[in-house]
Amino acid sequence: MRSTFPFIAPVALALTLVCSSGVYAQSAAPDDHQAKVEHRIRDMYATLHITKAQDAEWNAFAQVMLDNAQAMEMAVQQHGGDRGKLSAPQILDNYAAISAQHAQNVERLSAALGVLYASLSPEQQRAADEMFRKPARKMAEQHKP
Numbered sequence: 001m002r003s004t005f006p007f008i009a010p011v012a013l014a015l016t017l018v019c020s021s022g023v024y025a026q027s028a029a030p031d032d033h034q035a036k037v038e039h040r041i042r043d044m045y046a047t048l049h050i051t052k053a054q055d056a057e058w059n060a061f062a063q064v065m066l067d068n069a070q071a072m073e074m075a076v077q078q079h080g081g082d083r084g085k086l087s088a089p090q091i092l093d094n095y096a097a098i099s100a101q102h103a104q105n106v107e108r109l110s111a112a113l114g115v116l117y118a119s120l121s122p123e124q125q126r127a128a129d130e131m132f133r134k135p136a137r138k139m140a141e142q143h144k145p
Contacts, residue, residue, distance in 0.1 A: 037069040047131060048124050057116040064112040068105035075101035 041062045050058045079094035086094070117128060 033073055034066075034069060037065055041065055044131065048120065048127055050124075054116070054119050057119045061109075061112040061116040064108050068109060071101055071105060072098075 045058065045062075075098050079097040081090070081094055083091055113128075117125060120128060
């Protein structure tokens, strides 16, 4: 008899991820999320010791972070939905839309970081490397407002 586990595991993982994005939508008010992003931007600016000469590249990077936060908030509001009223395919479609927005955000942030990174000193680059090596959740815990 063939095992159904290889099919069930990916579906269970997808449903877990969908549910966690719904929790995000319900638990983080837009203003609260925006405040966290702004705090993260200030923290990164201080950690990287951004100079006046780097402000243009930094400001472009920070604006992408703010724009991404707003785009993600809109995607979650539009596609978060009340899972109690959605079918399984609708839930996964909504999760796919949120995931697609996240992927677009990461691409934009990566491009902006590339420009900023090129303007950083070797010491600042090492600090940036270390910053991005840490999991986002760990960073958030270390830098709570």
